[in-house]
Amino acid sequence: MTVLVTGGAGYIGSHMVWKLLDRNEQVVVIDDLSTGHAWAVPDGVAFVHADVADKSALDRIFSEHQIDAVFHFAGAIIVPESVEFPLKYYRENASKTGALIDHAIERRIAHFIYSSSAAVYGAPGMDPVTEAAPCAPESPYGTSKLVTEWMLRDVAAANPAFRYAALRYFNVAGADPDMRSGQSSRVSTHLIKIAAEAAVGKRDGVSIFGDDFPTPDGTCVRDYIHVSDLVEAHYQALVHLRAGGPSIIANCGYGSGYSVRQVIEAVKAVSGVDFEAIIGPRRPGDAAMIVADSTLARTVLNWSPQLDDLETIIRHALEWERRLAEQGPKTPSDQDSQVCPENSI
Known part of the structure; x- marks a missing residue:
């Protein structure tokens, strides 16, 4: 059987592809390359350059491969952009996924x-957040x-043979420990990625959006999870479903939070490089604090994180960033824009 990975040329998707290959799975990738890179798809993996809602492309994939599972990573992910362009996010993340x-x-x-x-929780008022928390996205x-x-819930109820796992990510960072893949976004929006870019001289510094949140140092607090641990949770979800397990919604995080200031200082300490951090105003859509309770994933999916350490996450992110800096962009269009870090999920 074969696994379809949508968005498999992107950051998390490419790590998922490597994880599946490591587990001797057959893989096919579909990606429109709007944010991903064809070079991120491992050699020998079938790759279809198309939109995830392209029916003719999907027909071809399902006709040519015996697909038994879909990992769906394709979508738009920038919280402040979604506030400015909401219809884009409903189209990319909801309508196309429905198709x-x-x-x-x-x-x-x-x-x-x-x-x-x-981000489905909004500001849950619970620390740590369990899956039972009310969902009130901001x-x-x-x-x-x-x-x-x-x-997914309603489709599964109407089709008993269809089961799903929806994994609620907290803040994903880091790179494959073997440096086979990493965060190579054309437009950088995540804090550890941007701070790593500052540490290797790709940008002058970073911006902090708000220092007046009700947190210990006034900056947003997030639960950072290593991308390799995250894709392992996905693989365990596949094992769970293949074994006949019921559909599940589960948090993926470590249960410990770090503020924006703490992350920036940690990147400076690990890299040995000082860089400027400029305080700016809050942005719409940013919750003050959100940290995961991942008990469900650990017990039901038998997920056991191996890289639960902020310094390790940062070290891998820095090593990948140094490699990108040494190699230069793969193509002229792969150069990142100078944008500021995303405080939200």
Whole structure:
């Protein structure tokens, strides 16, 4: 059998592909390369350059490969952009995913693993946050993820043979310890990625959006999870579903939070490089604090994180960033824009 990975040329998706190959799975990737890179897809993996809602491309994939599971990573992920362009996020994250689910049902695909987000919680007022917390997203990004979870719930109820796992990510960072893949976004929006860029001289410094939040140092607090641990949780979700386990929604985080200031200082300490951090105003959509309770993933999915250490996450991110700096952009279009870090999920 073969696993389809949407967005498999992107940051998390490419790590998932490597994880599946490490577990001797057959893999096919579909990606429109709007944010991903063809070079991030490992040699020998079938790759289709198309939009995830392209019915003709999906027909070809499902006809040529015996797909038994879909890992869905494709989508738009920038919280502040979603506030400015909400319809883009409902289209990319909800409408297109609906089309993909519809195709999966038509082709009788039994297992669907979905890339959700802790942004579905909004500001839950619970520390740490369990899956039982009320969902009240504060951005169209979070709402688009929640709407998709509802679609999966309702489709599974109507189709007993279809089961899913929706994994709610907290803040993903780091790179493959073997340096086979890493965060290579054209537009950098995540704090550890941007701080690593500053440490290697790619940018002059970083911006902190708000220092008046109700947190110990006034800056947002987040739960940072290593990308390799995250994709292992996805693989364990596939094992769970293949074994006949029921559909599940589970948090993926470590249960410990770090503020924006703490992360910046940690990057400076690990890299040995000082750089400027400029305080700016808050942005819409940013919650003050959100930290995961991942008990469900650890018990039901038998997920056991191996890289639960901020210094390790930063060290791997820095090593990948240094490699990118040494090699230069793969193509002229691969150069990152100078944008500021995303405090949210």
